[in-house]
Amino acid sequence: MTTREPTLRADARRNREAILDAASDLFARRGESVQMDEIAERAGLGVGTLYRHFTDKQALRAAIIGRRFELMTGLARRAEQVEDAWTAFETLLYGYLESVQPDAAFRLAVLGPQEPSWEAIEAEKSAFAAIIERIVRRAIDAGHLRADFQPSDFVLLTRGAMANMSGDQDWRRYLTLQLEGVQTGAAPAPAQPEDRGHAS
Template identity: 60%
Template sequence: MTSPARPLRADARRNREALLTAAGDLLGERGDDVQIEEIAARAGVGVGTLYRHFADKDALVAAIVGRRFAAATDLARAAEELPDADAAFTALLDGYLESVAGDSAFRRALLGPEEPRWEAISAEKTAFREVVSRIVERAVRESVLREDFGADDFILVTRGAMANMGENEDWRRHVRLQLEGVRPRPSAPAPSA
């Protein structure tokens, strides 16, 4: 579950955030090999506290991903407000990728061999996708993107970039190369008679 059913007390909220931060750090560093006990210790709480907030490690990962999607949705809504379709699409793409560049736990969850359990974060994922769809549709309508580009293609482009994120900044070049392929091609001049 990404958010509790009722408001948490201040200390419980701090514990939950500490667990999410510790889990994000450890999972980002080492992947699924991290044990629940290590996460609790890094957060400075007991294992029982962890289990009061999250049923299992999958629920903890879902919360990390849900938190990132919620932040990405805020970013996407801000991009959507830009008056220029190209600026809106670029702000969405660059902002989203910049935000996940430092979040290897999120990237591992999306790109890992196991299909993530999305039911716990379906609202966050749906909200993000809806805003992305509107930005992409506007960019297509205004000839910023090819007419066959869709929200699913946005996901493919971003996942490709995430797969190339590492110590260097090569992922930025990867994105620019991909964007050259999704921009409309200029019409060829008519042959002279």
């Protein structure tokens, strides 16, 4: 009994990742029109297996977001170690957006009309949000961000930039204009990509 349980857990993890990979691909290609049975077929699993992991598309969207948040928490921790408060803020902000730019399924999950099941990924969301809050507070205390800037405003900035990632729209130009509205006079100009380097 004890030797079988780890194998089952590993199988379940593999099935879950296969489902998320399939859902991400199909959502990116076709958006909300994708059906659960199509996701199961793409993942090479039965529909029953899919529903044992995810009850509906809202739960799938939340899991796609949660998986991205897990990755971004690592970036956020590295950004938090940057000594300069403004550079830390920019490292997190641009690193986050550069990471999600090729992830159309994540952007759809965040920006789509259907609200994800946030309670399913509360731990991932909370871990990422806590680091955002600390980085924002440092930038405010250092005089780089306006005093009324909230951690939730970080979300507004990223969602606005993500909404400008389709087609030929320039999300970097959008973000530069937005940052000019939240920086104080003491803050440096937003870094260009070649100055900042690529966060990973």
